[in-house]
Amino acid sequence: xxxxxxxxxxxxxxxxxxxxxxxxxxxxxxxxxxxxxxxxxxxxxxxxxxxxxxxxxxxxxxxxxxxxxxxxxxxxxxxxxxxxxxxxxxxxxxxxxxxxxxxxxxxxxxxxxxxxxxxxxxxxxxxxxxxxxxxxxxxxxxxxxxxxxxxxxxxxxxxxxxxxxxxxxxxxxxxxxxxxxxxxxxxxxxxxxxxxxxxxxxxxxxxxxxxxxxxxxxxxxxxxx
Amino acid sequence: xxxxxxxxxxxxxxxxxxxxxxxxxxxxxxxxxxxxxxxxxxxxxxxxxxxxxxxxxxxxxxxxxxxxxxxxxxxxxxxxxxxxxxxxxxxxxxxxxxxxxxxxxxxxxxxxxxxxxxxxxxxxxxxxxxxxxxxxxxxxxxxxxxxxxxxxxxxxxxxxxxxxxxxxxxxxxxxxxxxxxxxxxxxxxxxxxxxxxxxxxxxxxxxxxxxxxxxxxxxxxxxxxxxxxxxxxxxxxxxxxxx
Numbered sequence: 001x002x003x004x005x006x007x008x009x010x011x012x013x014x015x016x017x018x019x020x021x022x023x024x025x026x027x028x029x030x031x032x033x034x035x036x037x038x039x040x041x042x043x044x045x046x047x048x049x050x051x052x053x054x055x056x057x058x059x060x061x062x063x064x065x066x067x068x069x070x071x072x073x074x075x076x077x078x079x080x081x082x083x084x085x086x087x088x089x090x091x092x093x094x095x096x097x098x099x100x101x102x103x104x105x106x107x108x109x110x111x112x113x114x115x116x117x118x119x120x121x122x123x124x125x126x127x128x129x130x131x132x133x134x135x136x137x138x139x140x141x142x143x144x145x146x147x148x149x150x151x152x153x154x155x156x157x158x159x160x161x162x163x164x165x166x167x168x169x170x171x172x173x174x175x176x177x178x179x180x181x182x183x184x185x186x187x188x189x190x191x192x193x194x195x196x197x198x199x200x201x202x203x204x205x206x207x208x209x210x211x212x213x214x215x216x217x218x219x220x221x222x223x224x225x
Numbered sequence: 226x227x228x229x230x231x232x233x234x235x236x237x238x239x240x241x242x243x244x245x246x247x248x249x250x251x252x253x254x255x256x257x258x259x260x261x262x263x264x265x266x267x268x269x270x271x272x273x274x275x276x277x278x279x280x281x282x283x284x285x286x287x288x289x290x291x292x293x294x295x296x297x298x299x300x301x302x303x304x305x306x307x308x309x310x311x312x313x314x315x316x317x318x319x320x321x322x323x324x325x326x327x328x329x330x331x332x333x334x335x336x337x338x339x340x341x342x343x344x345x346x347x348x349x350x351x352x353x354x355x356x357x358x359x360x361x362x363x364x365x366x367x368x369x370x371x372x373x374x375x376x377x378x379x380x381x382x383x384x385x386x387x388x389x390x391x392x393x394x395x396x397x398x399x400x401x402x403x404x405x406x407x408x409x410x411x412x413x414x415x416x417x418x419x420x421x422x423x424x425x426x427x428x429x430x431x432x433x434x435x436x437x438x439x440x441x442x443x444x445x446x447x448x449x450x451x452x453x454x455x456x457x458x459x460x461x462x463x464x465x466x467x468x
Binding site: 150153154156157158162163167170171174177178212215219220222223 | 349353356359362366382
């Protein structure tokens with residue numbers, strides 16, 4: 001059987017992921033609840049005045065989103081393993097190559113939803129003022145695109161290993177440091193009205209997204225047995 | 226089945242000489258660093274720790290680039306020698322990254338007044354340290370040889386991105402850490418000639434020590450792979466697993 005073109009296969013895998021996510025909303029619900037809890041905790045722990053500082057609010061939001069990415073990605077692969085679906089996908093012609101792209105696309109969609117809910121919660125509850133809304137959207141979009149590639153690679157590396165729950169954050173968070181710094185600084189710049197800063201950090205996020213997407217597309221097929 | 230075409234005869238003969246050269250160069254470097262090089266006009270004697278700190282940081286970079294190259298080698302050819310080189314270099318890299326952090330911290334206390342400060346070079350180096358501890362952790366959790374080597378190789382390829390980030394962090398952000406003194410874009414090294422020579426000798430000595438450590442650790446890893454292969458080929462073999 002001839003394999004479908006890679007792009008359409010990636011699209012099919014992404015659609016399949018989103019359908020599975022819609023049927024079992026636990027990954028999405030866990031990620032959104034996690035962000036909401038952290039926003040509440042932030043105000044309680046550091047106090048409402050410090051919590052409203054753009055640097056603090058942005059840092060906490062992106063750290064929460066990084067953990068939410070790990071949660072959603074791990075849940076996505078757990079679902080595959082529970083149903084033995086991963087073997088079927090990898091055995092498909094071109095399936096091994098499409099796995100990374102499909103997962104990345106679907107996770108970007110899921111994270112966009114999580115970030116939108118978490119972002120609105122942060123803006124409303126912390127009473128934040130957004131000086132440059134379009135810049136904020138650009139930074140947030142590129143930040144969301146930059147997170148999943150690294151986490152998918154790390155979840156694939158830790159697949160079926162004992163202590164996986166501890167191993168994935170240990171592997172992923174150090175690699176995500178540049179993305180988290182860029183996303184935090186970019187968000188803070190957009191909140192405080194620094195257009196040049198926001199665009200510069202957005203550009204860095206774009207570069208990281210491209211680098212890790214290329215690395216993931218190239219290397220993940222080799223890492224999946 | 227694991228296959229290797231690595232000829233170990235020449236390497237085994239070179240080993241003792243490499244060890245002697247490493248020990249001799251280390252003795253010369255120690256003499257130059259502790260006695261021959263003059264004290265710094267501003268920092269006094271405490272600056273001498275750069276003769277440990279800088280070579281350790283250099284070896285950390287070198288070791289992790291070697292992990293990257295060996296990882297590419299494994300993914301490309303599946304030769305066990307590359308996996309042995311990768312694990313050896315990662316372990317030595319973690320050791321020297323830790324040494325660079327500790328030496329830097331000892332120097333920072335009398336110079337900056339604190340053991341640790343949240344500035345880019347220190348934080349990115351600590352992140353690199355954690356990253357390769359994670360690499361070794363990943364290797365420890367997988368028991369199947371080929372799967373372990375492949376997973377580690379993928380991480381070895383990805384993690385190397387932190388090396389240029391660590392090195393360039395002092396240029397990208399406002400940093401308390403000293404800017405490059407030897408390899409400067411602005412021109413010749415900003416260091417007294419005798420201090421520069423001592424630093425060069427120290428870097429060379431540490432590199433020889435790294436080479437000797439690599440030689441020894443790779444031999445150990447290859448011997449372990451041999452034991453695994455023998456166990457797999459034994460008639461009474463029962464699903465061999467690396468410890």
